[in-house]
Amino acid sequence: MMKINNRKIIKFCEKYQLSLFFILIILVIIVKGIILKYNHFENFNNITLDNVEDKLYIKLHDLVFNDNHIYENDIKIFNKYAQLDKWDKVKILDAGTGFGRHYKYLPTNIDKIGVDKEQLYLDRAEIRNPGSNLILGRLENYELFEFENFSHILCTMDTMYNNRPDQEMNDVLNNFKFWLKKDGILAIHIFDNTKLDPSPRDFSISYLDKKKNKHALTYFENFTHDAVFENISDNIYNYIEKYIVKSGNSITKSRTLYMIPKNEMIQKITDNGFMLYNKENIEGITDYSLYFFKKL
Numbered sequence: 001m002m003k004i005n006n007r008k009i010i011k012f013c014e015k016y017q018l019s020l021f022f023i024l025i026i027l028v029i030i031v032k033g034i035i036l037k038y039n040h041f042e043n044f045n046n047i048t049l050d051n052v053e054d055k056l057y058i059k060l061h062d063l064v065f066n067d068n069h070i071y072e073n074d075i076k077i078f079n080k081y082a083q084l085d086k087w088d089k090v091k092i093l094d095a096g097t098g099f100g101r102h103y104k105y106l107p108t109n110i111d112k113i114g115v116d117k118e119q120l121y122l123d124r125a126e127i128r129n130p131g132s133n134l135i136l137g138r139l140e141n142y143e144l145f146e147f148e149n150f151s152h153i154l155c156t157m158d159t160m161y162n163n164r165p166d167q168e169m170n171d172v173l174n175n176f177k178f179w180l181k182k183d184g185i186l187a188i189h190i191f192d193n194t195k196l197d198p199s200p201r202d203f204s205i206s207y208l209d210k211k212k213n214k215h216a217l218t219y220f221e222n223f224t225h226d227a228v229f230e231n232i233s234d235n236i237y238n239y240i241e242k243y244i245v246k247s248g249n250s251i252t253k254s255r256t257l258y259m260i261p262k263n264e265m266i267q268k269i270t271d272n273g274f275m276l277y278n279k280e281n282i283e284g285i286t287d288y289s290l291y292f293f294k295k296l
Contacts (some may be wrong), residue, residue: 057253058120060098064200064218064225070282070295074156075105075278081292082152082185084110092152095139095172096159100125103132106154115122115144139163141169148181155188158239161257163270165235173272177295186274186293190266193235193259195287198227202284203209208230222246235260267295 002164047071084090090110098116101142115135116122122134131207137144140163150270153176163169176186182198199216210227218225226242237257244250268277274293281289 002083008095026144027194053251054120057243058124060223060225060251061241061253063220065099066101067201067277069102070285071101072105073282074102076204077290078154078187079107079282081278082187086150087151090152091150092154093145095149095153095155095176096157096162097125097134098157098159100128100132100134102154103134104129104155114141138170139175140176142171142175144175147178149179149186151179151181152185152187153231155186155190158191158257160188160265161191161259163258165258165264169268173274174232177273180295182295185293186269186295188255188269188291188293189267189288190262190291191259191277192262193237194261196229196237196259197287198229200225200227214218229257229259232256249280266291 011222021056037228058163064179068267072079084107084271087179089210092106092110092112094100094106094112094114097116098118100114100122103112103114105124113127113133113135117136117138119136123135125134135144146212153177160169160172163172188289197216199218201218202219204216207217209215211230213228213230215226215228216235218227224244228240230238230240234256237259238254239257240252242250242252269291270276270293271285273296275296276291276293277290279293280292
Protein backbone atom coordinates (compact mmCIF):
# COMPACT_ATOMS: atom_id res chain seq x y z
CA MET A 1 0.00 0.00 0.00
CA MET A 2 1.23 3.49 -0.95
CA LYS A 3 2.14 5.65 2.01
CA ILE A 4 0.92 9.25 2.04
CA ASN A 5 3.53 11.84 2.95
CA ASN A 6 1.57 14.58 4.71
CA ARG A 7 4.57 16.88 4.80
CA LYS A 8 4.94 16.76 1.00
CA ILE A 9 1.23 17.47 0.52
CA ILE A 10 1.40 20.49 2.80
CA LYS A 11 4.48 21.81 0.96
CA PHE A 12 2.74 21.28 -2.41
CA CYS A 13 -0.37 23.18 -1.28
CA GLU A 14 1.75 25.98 0.16
CA LYS A 15 3.64 26.24 -3.12
CA TYR A 16 0.57 26.21 -5.42
CA GLN A 17 -2.18 27.59 -3.18
CA LEU A 18 -2.39 30.85 -5.14
CA SER A 19 -2.82 29.00 -8.46
CA LEU A 20 -5.41 26.67 -6.99
CA PHE A 21 -7.41 29.66 -5.77
CA PHE A 22 -7.60 31.10 -9.27
CA ILE A 23 -8.44 27.71 -10.75
CA LEU A 24 -11.31 27.43 -8.30
CA ILE A 25 -12.63 30.85 -9.37
CA ILE A 26 -12.47 29.85 -13.05
CA LEU A 27 -14.38 26.61 -12.31
CA VAL A 28 -17.10 28.54 -10.48
CA ILE A 29 -17.48 30.94 -13.43
CA ILE A 30 -17.73 28.04 -15.90
CA VAL A 31 -20.35 26.21 -13.83
CA LYS A 32 -22.37 29.39 -13.36
CA GLY A 33 -22.26 30.02 -17.12
CA ILE A 34 -23.59 26.54 -17.82
CA ILE A 35 -26.43 27.01 -15.32
CA LEU A 36 -27.42 30.37 -16.84
CA LYS A 37 -27.33 28.88 -20.33
CA TYR A 38 -29.81 26.13 -19.49
CA ASN A 39 -32.04 28.36 -17.36
CA HIS A 40 -32.13 31.29 -19.78
CA PHE A 41 -35.64 30.67 -21.05
CA GLU A 42 -37.09 30.09 -17.60
CA ASN A 43 -35.40 32.96 -15.78
CA PHE A 44 -37.15 36.16 -16.84
CA ASN A 45 -35.22 38.21 -14.29
CA ASN A 46 -31.97 37.52 -16.13
CA ILE A 47 -33.34 39.07 -19.34
CA THR A 48 -32.35 42.71 -19.69
CA LEU A 49 -32.94 43.43 -23.38
CA ASP A 50 -36.48 44.64 -24.05
CA ASN A 51 -36.57 43.00 -27.45
CA VAL A 52 -35.71 39.59 -25.99
CA GLU A 53 -38.36 40.00 -23.28
CA ASP A 54 -40.96 41.13 -25.83
CA LYS A 55 -40.31 38.09 -28.03
CA LEU A 56 -40.66 35.80 -25.04
CA TYR A 57 -43.88 37.54 -24.00
CA ILE A 58 -45.33 37.26 -27.52
CA LYS A 59 -44.52 33.54 -27.62
CA LEU A 60 -46.23 32.88 -24.27
CA HIS A 61 -49.16 35.17 -25.10
CA ASP A 62 -49.75 33.23 -28.30
CA LEU A 63 -49.86 29.97 -26.34
CA VAL A 64 -52.29 31.31 -23.73
CA PHE A 65 -54.86 32.62 -26.21
CA ASN A 66 -54.48 29.87 -28.80
CA ASP A 67 -58.03 28.56 -28.31
CA ASN A 68 -58.82 27.91 -31.95
CA HIS A 69 -62.52 27.04 -31.65
CA ILE A 70 -63.28 30.63 -30.53
CA TYR A 71 -61.81 32.17 -33.68
CA GLU A 72 -63.26 29.51 -35.96
CA ASN A 73 -66.71 30.10 -34.46
CA ASP A 74 -66.39 33.87 -34.97
CA ILE A 75 -65.73 33.33 -38.66
CA LYS A 76 -68.67 30.94 -38.97
CA ILE A 77 -70.89 33.74 -37.62
CA PHE A 78 -69.20 36.23 -39.94
CA ASN A 79 -69.76 34.02 -42.99
CA LYS A 80 -73.44 33.64 -42.04
CA TYR A 81 -74.31 37.33 -41.52
CA ALA A 82 -71.77 39.30 -43.56
CA GLN A 83 -73.81 38.99 -46.80
CA LEU A 84 -70.79 37.70 -48.74
CA ASP A 85 -72.99 36.38 -51.56
CA LYS A 86 -74.21 39.90 -52.43
CA TRP A 87 -70.80 40.97 -53.70
CA ASP A 88 -69.26 40.24 -57.09
CA LYS A 89 -65.84 40.56 -55.47
CA VAL A 90 -65.25 40.13 -51.76
CA LYS A 91 -62.23 41.88 -50.28
CA ILE A 92 -61.82 41.71 -46.49
CA LEU A 93 -59.62 43.75 -44.18
CA ASP A 94 -58.75 41.95 -40.95
CA ALA A 95 -58.14 45.08 -38.87
CA GLY A 96 -55.82 44.40 -35.94
CA THR A 97 -55.05 40.89 -37.13
CA GLY A 98 -52.64 40.20 -34.25
CA PHE A 99 -51.52 36.58 -34.43
CA GLY A 100 -53.64 36.03 -37.56
CA ARG A 101 -56.07 33.64 -35.88
CA HIS A 102 -59.26 35.04 -37.42
CA TYR A 103 -57.41 35.56 -40.71
CA LYS A 104 -56.66 31.82 -40.78
CA TYR A 105 -60.35 30.85 -40.79
CA LEU A 106 -61.56 33.42 -43.31
CA PRO A 107 -62.49 31.85 -46.67
CA THR A 108 -59.44 30.99 -48.77
CA ASN A 109 -61.08 31.85 -52.11
CA ILE A 110 -61.35 35.58 -51.35
CA ASP A 111 -59.02 38.56 -51.28
CA LYS A 112 -58.02 39.28 -47.67
CA ILE A 113 -55.49 41.55 -45.99
CA GLY A 114 -54.37 41.56 -42.37
CA VAL A 115 -52.96 44.70 -40.77
CA ASP A 116 -51.39 45.24 -37.36
CA LYS A 117 -49.18 47.88 -35.72
CA GLU A 118 -46.87 45.34 -34.05
CA GLN A 119 -44.28 43.49 -36.16
CA LEU A 120 -43.79 40.76 -33.54
CA TYR A 121 -47.47 39.83 -33.86
CA LEU A 122 -47.26 39.82 -37.65
CA ASP A 123 -44.21 37.54 -37.54
CA ARG A 124 -46.23 34.87 -35.74
CA ALA A 125 -49.28 35.55 -37.93
CA GLU A 126 -47.14 34.78 -40.97
CA ILE A 127 -46.02 31.48 -39.44
CA ARG A 128 -49.69 30.62 -38.80
CA ASN A 129 -50.68 31.71 -42.34
CA PRO A 130 -47.88 30.98 -44.85
CA GLY A 131 -48.15 33.12 -47.97
CA SER A 132 -50.59 35.54 -46.29
CA ASN A 133 -51.03 39.21 -47.19
CA LEU A 134 -50.01 41.02 -43.99
CA ILE A 135 -49.21 44.70 -43.59
CA LEU A 136 -47.53 46.67 -40.80
CA GLY A 137 -49.51 49.85 -40.15
CA ARG A 138 -51.74 51.84 -37.81
CA LEU A 139 -55.49 51.95 -38.32
CA GLU A 140 -55.49 55.69 -37.50
CA ASN A 141 -53.62 56.33 -40.77
CA TYR A 142 -56.22 56.82 -43.54
CA GLU A 143 -53.47 56.64 -46.20
CA LEU A 144 -52.90 52.99 -45.35
CA PHE A 145 -55.49 51.94 -47.98
CA GLU A 146 -57.29 53.55 -50.89
CA PHE A 147 -60.82 54.97 -50.86
CA GLU A 148 -63.56 52.29 -51.02
CA ASN A 149 -61.00 49.50 -51.22
CA PHE A 150 -62.86 46.82 -49.20
CA SER A 151 -66.26 45.16 -49.21
CA HIS A 152 -65.83 44.04 -45.57
CA ILE A 153 -63.84 44.99 -42.48
CA LEU A 154 -63.46 42.58 -39.57
CA CYS A 155 -62.38 44.19 -36.29
CA THR A 156 -62.17 41.64 -33.48
CA MET A 157 -61.28 41.26 -29.80
CA ASP A 158 -60.04 44.46 -28.10
CA THR A 159 -58.60 46.13 -31.22
CA MET A 160 -60.93 49.13 -31.05
CA TYR A 161 -60.49 49.54 -27.29
CA ASN A 162 -56.75 50.14 -27.60
CA ASN A 163 -57.68 53.65 -28.75
CA ARG A 164 -58.90 56.69 -26.81
CA PRO A 165 -62.64 57.18 -27.44
CA ASP A 166 -62.57 60.88 -28.34
CA GLN A 167 -59.45 60.73 -30.48
CA GLU A 168 -57.99 57.64 -32.19
CA MET A 169 -61.23 55.67 -31.89
CA ASN A 170 -63.09 58.19 -34.03
CA ASP A 171 -60.17 58.33 -36.48
CA VAL A 172 -60.28 54.55 -36.91
CA LEU A 173 -64.04 54.50 -37.48
CA ASN A 174 -63.77 57.34 -40.00
CA ASN A 175 -61.10 55.38 -41.82
CA PHE A 176 -63.25 52.24 -41.83
CA LYS A 177 -65.96 54.25 -43.57
CA PHE A 178 -63.39 55.71 -45.98
CA TRP A 179 -61.96 52.27 -46.87
CA LEU A 180 -65.32 50.50 -47.26
CA LYS A 181 -67.31 50.46 -50.48
CA LYS A 182 -70.92 51.68 -50.51
CA ASP A 183 -73.04 49.27 -48.41
CA GLY A 184 -69.80 47.72 -47.14
CA ILE A 185 -69.95 45.64 -43.94
CA LEU A 186 -68.18 46.28 -40.64
CA ALA A 187 -68.16 43.27 -38.28
CA ILE A 188 -66.85 44.17 -34.85
CA HIS A 189 -66.63 42.78 -31.33
CA ILE A 190 -68.31 45.09 -28.81
CA PHE A 191 -67.67 44.53 -25.11
CA ASP A 192 -69.99 44.94 -22.15
CA ASN A 193 -67.73 46.65 -19.62
CA THR A 194 -69.95 45.50 -16.72
CA LYS A 195 -69.13 41.84 -17.48
CA LEU A 196 -65.42 41.88 -18.26
CA ASP A 197 -63.91 38.42 -17.90
CA PRO A 198 -60.10 38.03 -17.84
CA SER A 199 -60.28 34.25 -18.42
CA PRO A 200 -58.41 33.17 -21.56
CA ARG A 201 -59.53 29.53 -21.40
CA ASP A 202 -62.50 27.43 -20.31
CA PHE A 203 -60.32 25.77 -17.66
CA SER A 204 -59.15 29.07 -16.11
CA ILE A 205 -59.73 29.38 -12.36
CA SER A 206 -61.18 32.62 -10.93
CA TYR A 207 -60.29 34.29 -7.65
CA LEU A 208 -60.61 37.76 -6.08
CA ASP A 209 -57.66 39.83 -4.91
CA LYS A 210 -57.64 42.21 -1.93
CA LYS A 211 -59.23 44.95 -4.07
CA LYS A 212 -62.03 42.57 -5.09
CA ASN A 213 -60.73 42.44 -8.65
CA LYS A 214 -61.50 39.19 -10.46
CA HIS A 215 -58.40 37.30 -11.58
CA ALA A 216 -58.15 34.37 -13.97
CA LEU A 217 -55.47 31.82 -13.11
CA THR A 218 -54.62 29.39 -15.91
CA TYR A 219 -52.17 26.52 -15.56
CA PHE A 220 -50.12 25.37 -18.55
CA GLU A 221 -47.44 22.69 -18.76
CA ASN A 222 -44.43 24.97 -18.23
CA PHE A 223 -45.92 28.19 -16.84
CA THR A 224 -48.91 29.80 -15.15
CA HIS A 225 -50.87 32.78 -16.49
CA ASP A 226 -52.56 35.26 -14.13
CA ALA A 227 -54.76 38.00 -15.66
CA VAL A 228 -57.00 40.77 -14.34
CA PHE A 229 -58.94 43.81 -15.57
CA GLU A 230 -58.03 46.60 -13.14
CA ASN A 231 -60.35 49.62 -13.24
CA ILE A 232 -58.24 52.80 -13.24
CA SER A 233 -61.02 55.36 -13.64
CA ASP A 234 -64.33 55.71 -15.49
CA ASN A 235 -64.21 53.27 -18.43
CA ILE A 236 -60.41 53.02 -18.29
CA TYR A 237 -58.94 49.62 -17.45
CA ASN A 238 -55.51 48.07 -17.33
CA TYR A 239 -55.43 44.50 -18.55
CA ILE A 240 -52.55 43.04 -16.55
CA GLU A 241 -50.96 39.69 -17.36
CA LYS A 242 -48.40 37.87 -15.25
CA TYR A 243 -46.52 34.85 -16.58
CA ILE A 244 -44.95 32.68 -13.88
CA VAL A 245 -42.55 29.84 -14.70
CA LYS A 246 -41.61 26.82 -12.59
CA SER A 247 -38.50 28.52 -11.23
CA GLY A 248 -40.75 31.16 -9.64
CA ASN A 249 -39.59 34.00 -11.85
CA SER A 250 -42.18 36.02 -13.73
CA ILE A 251 -42.83 38.66 -16.37
CA THR A 252 -45.69 41.17 -16.20
CA LYS A 253 -47.30 43.10 -19.05
CA SER A 254 -50.04 45.72 -18.87
CA ARG A 255 -52.21 47.32 -21.58
CA THR A 256 -54.54 50.29 -21.14
CA LEU A 257 -58.00 49.75 -22.63
CA TYR A 258 -60.76 52.34 -23.03
CA MET A 259 -63.77 50.11 -22.39
CA ILE A 260 -66.65 52.49 -22.99
CA PRO A 261 -70.18 51.14 -22.37
CA LYS A 262 -71.53 49.07 -25.27
CA ASN A 263 -74.39 51.50 -25.98
CA GLU A 264 -71.84 54.33 -26.31
CA MET A 265 -69.73 52.24 -28.69
CA ILE A 266 -72.77 51.43 -30.84
CA GLN A 267 -73.73 55.11 -30.90
CA LYS A 268 -70.17 56.10 -31.81
CA ILE A 269 -70.15 53.71 -34.76
CA THR A 270 -73.54 54.86 -36.04
CA ASP A 271 -72.48 58.51 -35.62
CA ASN A 272 -69.59 57.76 -37.95
CA GLY A 273 -71.86 56.73 -40.82
CA PHE A 274 -72.94 53.15 -40.14
CA MET A 275 -76.24 51.36 -39.57
CA LEU A 276 -76.52 48.42 -37.17
CA TYR A 277 -78.35 45.46 -38.74
CA ASN A 278 -77.41 42.42 -36.66
CA LYS A 279 -76.00 41.30 -33.32
CA GLU A 280 -74.92 37.75 -32.54
CA ASN A 281 -74.08 36.46 -29.08
CA ILE A 282 -71.21 33.99 -28.90
CA GLU A 283 -71.62 30.68 -27.11
CA GLY A 284 -69.46 30.51 -24.00
CA ILE A 285 -68.55 34.23 -24.15
CA THR A 286 -70.19 36.57 -21.65
CA ASP A 287 -68.42 39.90 -22.08
CA TYR A 288 -68.59 40.59 -25.82
CA SER A 289 -70.74 39.91 -28.89
CA LEU A 290 -70.24 40.21 -32.64
CA TYR A 291 -72.07 43.18 -34.20
CA PHE A 292 -72.71 43.84 -37.90
CA PHE A 293 -72.96 47.34 -39.36
CA LYS A 294 -73.50 48.56 -42.92
CA LYS A 295 -71.91 51.71 -44.35
CA LEU A 296 -74.57 54.28 -45.19
